[in-house]
Amino acid sequence: MIDLFNSIEDEQQNLLPKDGVVWYYGKLWNQPVADHYLDRLLYTVEWRNDEAVIYGKKIITKRKVAWYGEKPFEYTYSGTTKRAQYWTKELIELKKIVEQRTGETYNSCLLNLYHDGEEGMAWHSDAETDLKKDGAIGSLSFGAERKFAFKHKQTKEKVDLILEHGSLLVMKGMTQTFWLHRLPPTKRVKRPRVNLTFRTIMEK
Ligand SMILES: O=C(O)CCC(=O)C(=O)O
Numbered sequence: 492m493i494d495l496f497n498s499i500e501d502e503q504q505n506l507l508p509k510d511g512v513v514w515y516y517g518k519l520w521n522q523p524v525a526d527h528y529l530d531r532l533l534y535t536v537e538w539r540n541d542e543a544v545i546y547g548k549k550i551i552t553k554r555k556v557a558w559y560g561e562k563p564f565e566y567t568y569s570g571t572t573k574r575a576q577y578w579t580k581e582l583i584e585l586k587k588i589v590e591q592r593t594g595e596t597y598n599s600c601l602l603n604l605y606h607d608g609e610e611g612m613a614w615h616s617d618a619e620t621d622l623k624k625d626g627a628i629g630s631l632s633f634g635a636e637r638k639f640a641f642k643h644k645q646t647k648e649k650v651d652l653i654l655e656h657g658s659l660l661v662m663k664g665m666t667q668t669f670w671l672h673r674l675p676p677t678k679r680v681k682r683p684r685v686n687l688t689f690r691t692i693m694e695k
């Protein structure tokens with residue numbers, strides 16, 4: 492029987508075969524609008540180099556990061572603690588759009604600026620204790636198209652896709668428990684990319 496009442500959710504196809512839910516919504520904006528957001532984000536966000544402690548050694552990443560939220564949340568990952576800045580005008584606007592499209596709410600956003608394809612992010616899952624367990628993560632991408640990959644922690648199954656300019660992806664359910672994800676580096680990409688991951692931080 493044809494389901495005349497199928498919701499947006501029914502039309503979304505889960506990219507993961509099991510143990511989590513990842514939906515790719517594709518581009519939310521046309522090129523001029525997406526270009527505008529990219530410019531505004533590059534210009535208005537307080538970008539700084541990220542610090543991480545790897546095997547007890549402090550390293551400074553080439554990739555730049557920023558962290559915003561509705562309160563000055565403290566967030567610890569990779570051995571360093573950061574405090575969120577209050578939302579900018581653009582981030583409030585984008586948060587509302589992501590909330591509407593994904594049907595979830597978020598109270599903070601981690602932003603990454605990859606200057607070119609040689610900057611990426613290694614395999615990880617976003618399951619720090621400060622984050623709401625199995626909370627949805629809404630991910631907006633602007634700028635250079637990049638490959639994004641998932642790997643199942645036990646079976647090592649892989650799934651990958653291309654994140655387009657002005658596109659939205661959501662990771663939810665058990666995704667962070669069972670799957671790793673990464674942004675592989677590539678020599679082919681010469682242009683910058685900005686990624687925003689909207690998240691829910693649990694208050695202490
Ligand atoms: O740049 C991306 O698309 C992913 C970033 C990411 O995984 C993270 O910030 O945790």
Ligand SMILES: [Fe+2]
Nearest residue numbers: 615616617672
């Ligand atoms: Fe992540």
